[in-house]
Amino acid sequence: MSPVLRMRNLSKQFVKDDKGIVALRDFDLDVAEGGFVSVLGRSGCGKSTVLNLLAGLIPPTSGDVFYREQPISRPRVEVGYLTQSDTLMPWRDVRRNIEMPMELKKVPARERRERAAELIERVGLGGFERHYPRELSGGMRRRVGLARMLAGDPETLLMDEPFGALDAQLRAELQKELLRLWQGSGQTVVFVTHDIEEALLLGDRVVVLGRLGRVVLDEAIDLPRPRDPDEMRVDTRFVALHRRLTDALREGAR
Incomplete structure (x- = not known):
């Protein structure tokens, strides 16, 4: 089966103050349908650039990006993107913020309201609609x-350190919420993080990036689900994987 997302021989260079800054060089990545891939790396390794390329927000300097074997040249309705920063519309209440993608797709008003109400309950925001x-x-x-x-209703979710600015307790709560929403959905997730534990708790595969997007380690995570953080920390398999990812991050920084 062909991968949902495919990046081949990808390079990306930005220009700042008349100087070229290389973010990615000769980068390859395949993402299988229905998988949850954690992309782990230190700041400046090109993680966010990878997501922006997959989302069709920026073009590659060279190489190819494909979605279901179709070249990605612009944002696609099949792909949802949750960025690091808060991009809610301040003049819209909770319900109308959630309805916005459906408005763009010209979904009828009644259907939008019903779908928004369902999602508000699913993410635990009942009573905060207005x-x-x-x-x-x-x-x-x-x-x-x-x-x-x-x-x-995206087929694929791209998430760029969405919980990074939250405190540990709230981050753990939203991690569980995300897994609850994802499991059984058939959706594909690419989740960028700099946190080893988060990568292990969420992903069924972890790709560790070094400088210029070099893939240092591509590791399948066969830990059983659900993964309780407190239980996982004392699991010998989790400890061994944590050590492997720590070593890979150190190697990637060289």
């Missing part, structure tokens, strides 16, 4: 962003 982003906590805004991404 609240505006400024009235919500950081964690609640992340939930709205997740629901808005899912409202477009």
Whole structure:
């Protein structure tokens, strides 16, 4: 079976102050349908650039990016993207923020409201439908962003350190929520993180990137689900994988 996402011989260079800055060089990646791939790496290794290329937001300098064997040259409705930053519309309440992807697809108003109401309940925001982003906590805004991404019924989810700015307890809560929403959905997820434990708890595969997007390690994660963080930390398999990923990150920094 062909991969859902495919990147071949990919390079990306940015220009700043008349100087070329290489973010990726000769990068390859395949992502199978229905998988949850954690892309792990330190700051500056090209993780976000990979997602922006997969999302069709920027073109490669050289090489190819494919979605179901079709070249990616622009954003696609089949692909949802949850960025690091909060991109909610401040003048829209929770329900209308979530409805936005459906409005763009010209879904009838009644269907939009019903779908938004369902998603509000699924992400645990019942009772906050009429609240505006400024009235919500950081964690609640992340939930709205997740629901808005899912409202477009994407086949593939791209997520760029979506929980990185949250405290540990809230991050763990939203990690569980994400897995609950993903399992059984058939959706493909590419999840970027710099946190080893997060990569292991979420992914069924971890790709460790070094400088310029060099793939240092591509590791299948066969830990059983559900993965409770407290139980996993004392699991010998988890400890061994954690050590392998730590070593890979160190190698990638050289």
